[in-house]
Amino acid sequence: xxxxxKNVLVGSHYLDGNHACAEGAIAAGCKFxxxxxxxxxxxxxxxxxxxxxxxxxxxxxMEDELASMGAILGAAWGGVKSMTCTSGPGFSLMMENFxxxxxxxxxxxxxxxxxxxxxxxxxxxxxxxxxxxxxxGSHGDYxxxxxxxxxxxESFELVIHAFNLSExxxxxxxxxxxxxxxxxTEKVIIPPAEEIELVERNYTDKKPGEAWPYEDxxxxxxxxxxxxxxxKFHVTGLTHDQRGYPIINDEAQEWNVRRLIDKVTKNVDDIxxxxxxxxxxxxxxxMAYGITSRVVQPAxxxxxxxxxxxxxxxxxxxxxxxxxxxxxxxxKVKALIMVEMNYGQVFLEMDRCVAGKCQTYxxxxxxxxxxxxxxxYKTIKEAVK
Amino acid sequence: xxxxxxQQKQEHPMExxxxxxxxxxxxxxxxxxxxTVTALAVALEQLELDLDNVAVVSGIGCTGRVAxxxxxxxxxxxxxxxxPFAFGLHVARPDMKVIVFSGDGDLISIGGNHFIHTxxxxxxxxxxxxxxxxxxxxxxxVAPTTPLTAKSSTSPYGNYEHPFxxxxxxxxxxxxxxxxxxxLHIRRLTTAFKEAISKRGxxxxxxxxxCSTLYARLNKLGDGLDLMKFYHDNSIIKxxxxxxxxxxxxxxxxxxxxxxxxxxxxxxxxLNNRNKxxxxxKYKIYGxxxxxxxx
Amino acid sequence: xxxxxxxxxxxxxxxxxxxxxxxxxxxxxxxxxxEYCPKGVLKLSDEFNSKGYHPPVAIKPDECVNCDLCExxxxxxxxxxxxxxxxxxxxxx
Numbered sequence: 001x002x003x004x005x006k007n008v009l010v011g012s013h014y015l016d017g018n019h020a021c022a023e024g025a026i027a028a029g030c031k032f033x034x035x036x037x038x039x040x041x042x043x044x045x046x047x048x049x050x051x052x053x054x055x056x057x058x059x060x061x062m063e064d065e066l067a068s069m070g071a072i073l074g075a076a077w078g079g080v081k082s083m084t085c086t087s088g089p090g091f092s093l094m095m096e097n098f099x100x101x102x103x104x105x106x107x108x109x110x111x112x113x114x115x116x117x118x119x120x121x122x123x124x125x126x127x128x129x130x131x132x133x134x135x136x137g138s139h140g141d142y143x144x145x146x147x148x149x150x151x152x153x154e155s156f157e158l159v160i161h162a163f164n165l166s167e168x169x170x171x172x173x174x175x176x177x178x179x180x181x182x183x184x185t186e187k188v189i190i191p192p193a194e195e196i197e198l199v200e201r202n203y204t205d206k207k208p209g210e211a212w213p214y215e216d217x218x219x220x221x222x223x224x225x226x227x228x229x230x231x232k233f234h235v236t237g238l239t240h241d242q243r244g245y246p247i248i249n250d251e252a253q254e255w256n257v258r259r260l261i262d263k264v265t266k267n268v269d270d271i272x273x274x275x276x277x278x279x280x281x282x283x284x285x286x287m288a289y290g291i292t293s294r295v296v297q298p299a300x301x302x303x304x305x306x307x308x309x310x311x312x313x314x315x316x317x318x319x320x321x322x323x324x325x326x327x328x329x330x331x332k333v334k335a336l337i338m339v340e341m342n343y344g345q346v347f348l349e350m351d352r353c354v355a356g357k358c359q360t361y362x363x364x365x366x367x368x369x370x371x372x373x374x375x376x377y378k379t380i381k382e383a384v385k
Numbered sequence: 386x387x388x389x390x391x392q393q394k395q396e397h398p399m400e401x402x403x404x405x406x407x408x409x410x411x412x413x414x415x416x417x418x419x420x421t422v423t424a425l426a427v428a429l430e431q432l433e434l435d436l437d438n439v440a441v442v443s444g445i446g447c448t449g450r451v452a453x454x455x456x457x458x459x460x461x462x463x464x465x466x467x468x469p470f471a472f473g474l475h476v477a478r479p480d481m482k483v484i485v486f487s488g489d490g491d492l493i494s495i496g497g498n499h500f501i502h503t504x505x506x507x508x509x510x511x512x513x514x515x516x517x518x519x520x521x522x523x524x525x526x527v528a529p530t531t532p533l534t535a536k537s538s539t540s541p542y543g544n545y546e547h548p549f550x551x552x553x554x555x556x557x558x559x560x561x562x563x564x565x566x567x568x569l570h571i572r573r574l575t576t577a578f579k580e581a582i583s584k585r586g587x588x589x590x591x592x593x594x595x596c597s598t599l600y601a602r603l604n605k606l607g608d609g610l611d612l613m614k615f616y617h618d619n620s621i622i623k624x625x626x627x628x629x630x631x632x633x634x635x636x637x638x639x640x641x642x643x644x645x646x647x648x649x650x651x652x653x654x655x656l657n658n659r660n661k662x663x664x665x666x667k668y669k670i671y672g673x674x675x676x677x678x679x680x
Numbered sequence: 681x682x683x684x685x686x687x688x689x690x691x692x693x694x695x696x697x698x699x700x701x702x703x704x705x706x707x708x709x710x711x712x713x714x715e716y717c718p719k720g721v722l723k724l725s726d727e728f729n730s731k732g733y734h735p736p737v738a739i740k741p742d743e744c745v746n747c748d749l750c751e752x753x754x755x756x757x758x759x760x761x762x763x764x765x766x767x768x769x770x771x772x773x
Contacts, residue, residue, distance in 0.1 A: 408706065415710040
């Protein structure tokens with residue numbers, strides 16, 4: 001399915017990452033946005049509120065982030081594409097209904113423009129310290145999909161991609177951007193609608209009475225049941241069976257949780273998106289995501305001038321973690337370096353996958369500013385010693 | 386004449402509105418929630434609505450289980466968040482009747498903020514709150530509706546916090562229809578449900594219902610039947626009463642009736658009117674989602 | 681029942697008759713139906729159902745007027761009335 005030309009602001013624009021996120025959502029056909037103001041994400045809600053009336057969408061400034069997340073789930077079950085955006089403290093509040101979205105297997109998109117934490121932290125300055133919260137923020141076991149754009153252009157594209165993944169895998173998808181990308185203004189090229197591929201919502205072909213909301217399909221991607229069509233289905237945040245009925249025992253729990261995990265882990269090759277540069281034959285590989293993947297580039301260029309065989313992996317998807325690729329590389333390279341604006345979140349996941357097969361280095365800080373490339377360079381020099 | 390119905394051929398008239406594969410339900414003997422569910426089922430039947438177009442959304446708690454027993458598109462959401470979920474569902478499908486059916490702790494304590502804001506927006510949904518004065522599912526803790534001096538497992542010496550007056554809260558937040566009945570006033574309750582569901586805008590019905598296992602036991606009030614008898618002897622029907630005057634005190638008279646029934650543009654009316662005013666013909670009246678392309 | 685006057689259309693009015701159905705296994709013995717039956721048709725039986733509750737039994741089944749109050753008050757969907765078309769009796773004053 002192609003994007004609707006009505007929704008696509010074709011052309012070359014000068015936008016910041018937040019405005020680009022909003023345009024991405026509109027291009028993807030988002031028709032419900034429930035949001036609550038929070039720095040540094042508010043511009044997304046502002047642009048959506050300005051643009052929605054003429055593209056047939058409804059923007060609602062909700063009473064809080066709990067309601068924002070709840071309302072987008074309700075809207076998604078009502079049959080529209082829905083989204084919310086937030087930052088740090090709001091992300092914490094959304095975790096409750098994010099878990100409901102995971103449990104009900106609801107397609108929708110949540111953008112987190114990360115700022116420094118914990119608590120109120122640094123509202124106006126960047127951070128990447130919500131990455132583990134993105135992975136484990138709601139209680140219980142489940143898998144998530146999280147994307148990290150490095151520019152306004154990519155913010156536009158990844159929000160559309162997030163909508164597509166959410167429809168395909170029938171789950172909320174996270175876009176983990178940050179204050180720096182959100183407030184960085186660059187050229188954004190919005191292509192014509194016919195060049196934007198959208199994944200259509202997968203509704204059941206079966207008749208009412210024959211279809212269940214969590215049908216045990218082979219690929220675990222059960223079609224959704226539409227409301228108001230006589231299916232009279234039930235869905236619940238309680239552990240349930242394929243009928244959506246609550247079943248409170250260990251067997252049902254195993255079936256239910258395995259389903260939430262397997263639908264991501266079994267499709268990991270389809271979901272994981274890495275952009276690799278000079279990785280083949282490299283001695284050192286730097287891994288980074290979001291804005292940090294741009295900040296490390298001068299350091300890599302400098303190291304290359306020194307004759308170091310160095311490559312780089314930009315993680316467009318951070319979750320699910322590219323476990324397979326990291327394990328492969330651990331056998332081949334001398335060292336893997338993770339650069340991120342936190343005190344070691346995705347790094348620990350990398351370190352776990354490496355399992356001592358090569359050296360691992362971490363370059364991080366508490367946030368508030370992007371890295372000094374010189375710090376990355378120093379770590380590269382240390383790694384080649 | 387009496388027929389004892391064998392289990393294999395049960396044909397209760399409400400069966401088309403209930404998920405019979407899930408009955409018997411989890412509610413205790415002499416709990417009033419089941420009675421309230423019957424009232425809703427009868428109301429829906431009498432309204433002759435297309436039941437495909439009715440959805441019920443519940444939160445968490447004893448009453449939160451209602452969604453699971455109604456044979457409608459039904460959503461059992463998180464604690465306190467039934468209203469925002471229902472709001473999103475309503476905006477996506479304004480043609481559907483969305484009914485929130487939940488308890489006092491769920492809607493008014495943890496979900497209190499959503500309750501007042503959704504009433505403020507006059508969102509066209511119906512909220513049914515079963516008020517049993519206590520957190521029952523978790524074992525009888527004090528609620529924001531527990532009357533002063535009533536005992537609960539976390540107010541063992543008697544509650545000393547002022548409770549909410551739910552009709553006053555709803556009315557002052559902007560609800561266009563507000564009524565209170567007890568589970569005993571079953572026919573008037575059914576009428577109230579019919580009126581609330583038919584009403585355009587945020588309609589609210591509080592149902593005082595017996596919790597035998599916890600509220601009645603902890604306060605030594607007998608069982609649910611004794612509470613029903615109490616409602617019988619102590620309810621005062623006073624339509625149009627000022628919600629300010631209908632606080633519920635411990636084992637006091639309970640004022641019931643229809644207190645608010647006014648007209649006011651709904652959330653979507655206001656959204657459409659404003660946008661039409663600003664954008665003129667460029668604005669297409671919002672009438673719902675784009676999801677169901679399989680018609 | 682005594683009226684202060686005899687209604688003019690008394691000949692045309694029929695007191696409805698109900699046919700009472702009790703689903704014993706669903707009953708949790710709350711007694712709502714017994715207490716509020718306006719005709720006192722029911723009482724709790726001595727018999728136990730498999731969950732150990734005493735379901736109601738009709739002691740005056742012929743007096744059921746199909747008012748549905750038991751059906752509406754029952755929290756367990758365990759009792760209902762159907763209109764007994766064939767057994768309607770004419771009012772006698």
